[in-house]
Amino acid sequence: MAVKNYILVCGGTACESAGGGDIYKSLLSEAEAQGVAEDVQIVKTGCFGFCEKGPIVKVLPEQAFYVEVKPEDSKEIIAETIVKGRIIDRLQYKSDQGAKGEAFDIENIEFYQKQYRIVLRNCGLIDPEKIDEYIARDGYAALEKCLFEMKPEGIIDELKIAGLRGRGGAGFPTWMKWNFTKQVQDEQKYVVCNADEGDPGAYMDRSTLEGDPHSVLEAMTIAAYCVGANKGAIYIRAEYPLAIERLETAMKQAREYGLLGDDILGSGFNFDLEVRLGAGAFVCGEETALLASIEGNRGMPTPKPPFPAVKGMFQKPTVINNVETFANIPVIINKGGEWFSKIGTEKSKGTKVFALTGKIKNSGLVEVPMGTTLREIVFDVGGGIPSGKKFKAAQTGGPSGGVITEKDLDTPIDFDNLIAIGSMMGSGGLIVMDEDDCIVDVTKFYLDFSVEESCGKCAPCRIGTKKLYEYLDKITKGKGEMEDLEKMKDIGSAMKKASLCGLGQTAPNPILSTIENFYEEYREHIEDGKCRAGKCKDLVHYEIIADKCIGCTVCARKCPVNCISGERKKPHVIDQDKCIKCGACYEGCKFDAITVS
Amino acid sequence: MPVETKELKMSEGLLSFITEWKKKPGNLIMILHRVQGEFGYIPKGIAEELGKMLDVPLAKIYGVITFYHFFKLEKPGKHTISVCMGTACYLKGGQDLVGELEQLLGVGCGGTTDDGQFTLEAVRCIGCCGLAPVLTVGQEVFGKLTTDKLPEIIAKFK
Numbered sequence: 001m002a003v004k005n006y007i008l009v010c011g012g013t014a015c016e017s018a019g020g021g022d023i024y025k026s027l028l029s030e031a032e033a034q035g036v037a038e039d040v041q042i043v044k045t046g047c048f049g050f051c052e053k054g055p056i057v058k059v060l061p062e063q064a065f066y067v068e069v070k071p072e073d074s075k076e077i078i079a080e081t082i083v084k085g086r087i088i089d090r091l092q093y094k095s096d097q098g099a100k101g102e103a104f105d106i107e108n109i110e111f112y113q114k115q116y117r118i119v120l121r122n123c124g125l126i127d128p129e130k131i132d133e134y135i136a137r138d139g140y141a142a143l144e145k146c147l148f149e150m151k152p153e154g155i156i157d158e159l160k161i162a163g164l165r166g167r168g169g170a171g172f173p174t175w176m177k178w179n180f181t182k183q184v185q186d187e188q189k190y191v192v193c194n195a196d197e198g199d200p201g202a203y204m205d206r207s208t209l210e211g212d213p214h215s216v217l218e219a220m221t222i223a224a225y226c227v228g229a230n231k232g233a234i235y236i237r238a239e240y241p242l243a244i245e246r247l248e249t250a251m252k253q254a255r256e257y258g259l260l261g262d263d264i265l266g267s268g269f270n271f272d273l274e275v276r277l278g279a280g281a282f283v284c285g286e287e288t289a290l291l292a293s294i295e296g297n298r299g300m301p302t303p304k305p306p307f308p309a310v311k312g313m314f315q316k317p318t319v320i321n322n323v324e325t326f327a328n329i330p331v332i333i334n335k336g337g338e339w340f341s342k343i344g345t346e347k348s349k350g351t352k353v354f355a356l357t358g359k360i361k362n363s364g365l366v367e368v369p370m371g372t373t374l375r376e377i378v379f380d381v382g383g384g385i386p387s388g389k390k391f392k393a394a395q396t397g398g399p400s401g402g403v404i405t406e407k408d409l410d411t412p413i414d415f416d417n418l419i420a421i422g423s424m425m426g427s428g429g430l431i432v433m434d435e436d437d438c439i440v441d442v443t444k445f446y447l448d449f450s451v452e453e454s455c456g457k458c459a460p461c462r463i464g465t466k467k468l469y470e471y472l473d474k475i476t477k478g479k480g481e482m483e484d485l486e487k488m489k490d491i492g493s494a495m496k497k498a499s500l501c502g503l504g505q506t507a508p509n510p511i512l513s514t515i516e517n518f519y520e521e522y523r524e525h526i527e528d529g530k531c532r533a534g535k536c537k538d539l540v541h542y543e544i545i546a547d548k549c550i551g552c553t554v555c556a557r558k559c560p561v562n563c564i565s566g567e568r569k570k571p572h573v574i575d576q577d578k579c580i581k582c583g584a585c586y587e588g589c590k591f592d593a594i595t596v597s
Numbered sequence: 598m599p600v601e602t603k604e605l606k607m608s609e610g611l612l613s614f615i616t617e618w619k620k621k622p623g624n625l626i627m628i629l630h631r632v633q634g635e636f637g638y639i640p641k642g643i644a645e646e647l648g649k650m651l652d653v654p655l656a657k658i659y660g661v662i663t664f665y666h667f668f669k670l671e672k673p674g675k676h677t678i679s680v681c682m683g684t685a686c687y688l689k690g691g692q693d694l695v696g697e698l699e700q701l702l703g704v705g706c707g708g709t710t711d712d713g714q715f716t717l718e719a720v721r722c723i724g725c726c727g728l729a730p731v732l733t734v735g736q737e738v739f740g741k742l743t744t745d746k747l748p749e750i751i752a753k754f755k
């Protein structure tokens with residue numbers, strides 16, 4: 001009997017942890033119990049991207065898009081949607097903007113409308129643990145085409161026409177990298193995938209590996225054929241257990257199908273790879289440090305040149321690319337470089353995946369064509385800022401990047417434009433801040449990260465990050481001076497010039513960019529002793545307005561250090577000397593009688 | 598034959614993993630991962646044993662362990678509570694979760710409770726930013742947290 005319905009359950013980490021795994025199991029047993037197991041295929045897929053509303057369950061062809069589903073809902077989903085073909089109104093996603101009533105189409109959810117999925121083409125559609133599903137969607141067709149119809153030079157030409165640039169951060173043209181390695185004469189060459197994803201607040205690569213691991217394996221095999229490598233490694237963070245598990249399953253299946261290992265597809269070409277685990281050091285995302293780590297050493301960067309393309313893993317020529325870069329490649333081979341080059345801007349082709357998080361309504365993973373504006377990403381795809389708050393800034397590039405403010409909301413986002421406005425693409429973290437976030441505090445957060453992650457090999461970075469952090473700390477404690485801003489800029493530019501690797505060279509960026517864009521806020525902290533967002537505890541001052549206080553005693557009971565006193569039904573007062581600025585009273589007062597300044 | 602060190606012994610599984618990886622260059626980190634998977638940390642006796650088996654100086658082994666945040670030198674509690682301090686979680690109050698947990702458990706970040714039940718630690722993004730702020734206890738993820746939900750989570754594992 002033919003399958004009539006498909007139920008797709010999101011198996012990305014966020015949904016899985018919120019109960020997705022149990023939902024999958026209970027749907028299976030309900031389908032069995034209600035006698036429809038034959039009619040429906042239940043698939044656990046990779047991330048749908050719409051993490052905010054997870055766990056998500058889609059039913060096709062009914063176009064049911066159920067959000068915030070619980071395992072208990074399984075019975076009803078099978079009984080109503082599968083058996084009777086009815087949509088369950090209670091679970092169905094409802095847009096709070098668009099017209100209702102009309103035929104509902106998942107593609108019409110604002111969250112997906114402006115997206116264009118190349119990298120995430122299979123995420124949320126296929127079961128990442130089944131190679132057949134990948135193959136059914138053109139999987140491994142590109143590898144076959146390369147092995148039997150294309151010469152290595154042809155592959156490089158195609159990538160050149162496509163204009164693909166590396167998605168790991170720097171945006172280096174991929175074809176050039178491959179070409180360097182291809183041209184070096186050596187018996188042994190390697191292909192390495194950088195899945196270290198160190199930016200704290202980004203998870204694009206993780207979702208790609210969890211949702212579509214074969215796309216990366218296929219691309220790495222193509223790279224190996226192109227440059228003449230027969231061994232490879234995927235360097236992945238140990239913090240990503242689900243992605244590691246799915247990769248290993250994928251590798252095993254690919255070997256069984258003759259798509260990895262010796263004599264791939266009978267072509268005589270051999271390539272195999274292994275997974276190597278990172279161990280929680282951000283600097284290991286930097287390619288030379290990554291290679292040192294694979295070699296079993298402390299992950300410290302080495303000066304370039306020599307570049308890994310020429311002298312990489314175990315001193316052999318090595319192509320090293322990011323997960324997302326690789327995931328683009330099979331599509332480019334299948335559809336042609338020409339096709340790819342029509343998407344995006346003049347100098348940045350294709351799409352970019354962003355992890356949209358922070359103060360945003362629909363946080364999740366989004367893939368948009370290069371050249372999309374930040375306004376479209378934040379307000380159309382992301383649905384804007386929750387609770388009617390005001391947009392303050394978006395941060396890209398993580399600890400190496402900078403902020404984008406209101407004035408640049410309409411700049412088309414691509415590698416070069418982001419640099420021009422003082423930020424950078426980075427790997428794809430896009431963090432939205434609202435008026436409640438203090439820019440100095442967030443900058444301090446990034447510097448704290450860089451201090452901790454500096455490997456300490458070179459002095460400008462080791463000492464510079466520490467100094468910068470100390471200045472910021474001083475400012476957030478109300479002890480800063482205006483000269484500190486100039487001093488930070490000087491240290492920053494020295495670090496940019498003298499640091500050995502990208503970590504030290506870019507660590508000052510968050511400071512330089514925020515001083516440039518939020519000078520006034522720094523000045524307020526320093527000269528007025530004020531933190532407008534109320535985040536810098538040493539500058540915050542809570543006070544009860546006697547006129548508004550009705551003496552309900554809530555604040556006095558909430559205060560953890562008992563520093564609020566007053567009689568019932570009479571105005572209360574805060575003992576400023578004892579106050580620890582926790583804000584519990586402020587949050588507790590239902591009469592807006594407490595002010596923060 | 599399981600190898601005995603002072604108080605701990607390597608299992609057959611671990612030994613065969615080491616034999617398999619011994620031949621491969623750059624095996625140290627993978628082997629340390631496996632050791633930590635087995636013991637929850639890298640016990641001193643085991644590190645010494647590894648040095649002999651792999652013919653690597655102990656200084657190099659400790660050099661690697663201390664470079665990477667992931668490796669632990671001390672035995673963690675029965676449950677490890679890892680609070681995400683990635684950017685998204687930080688913006689949404691990760692710091693408050695750490696503060697509250699320190700109060701509730703009576704240990705600082707990185708510490709283990711006296712009864713050996715809980716270890717508290719801060720980690721970087723675990724890729725659930727959509728659920729920020731989040732924490733994990735072992736493999737289980739808890740998202741969209743507020744401080745008042747913490748006692749319940751602790752109680753669940755006690």
Ligand SMILES: Cc1cc2nc3c(=O)[nH]c(=O)nc-3n(C[C@H](O)[C@H](O)[C@H](O)COP(=O)(O)O)c2cc1C
Nearest residue numbers: 166167168194197198285286287321322325502503
């Ligand atoms: C401090 C630092 C951290 C980095 N972290 C990552 C990372 O997590 N993932 C990544 O793919 N590239 C990272 N990179 C960039 C890599 O060095 C390298 O450029 C990239 O893997 C090349 O791949 P691509 O050409 O496909 O972008 C990092 C660079 C620096 C300087």
Ligand code: SF4
Nearest residue numbers: 456457458461501504
């Ligand atoms: S710049 Fe920083 S991270 Fe890079 S090598 Fe120097 S000390 Fe290490």
Ligand code: SF4
Nearest residue numbers: 549550552553555589
């Ligand atoms: S909670 Fe508000 S109204 Fe109640 S006693 Fe405190 S300040 Fe007054």
Ligand code: FES
Nearest residue numbers: 681683686725726
């Ligand atoms: S920042 Fe906490 S999960 Fe990503």
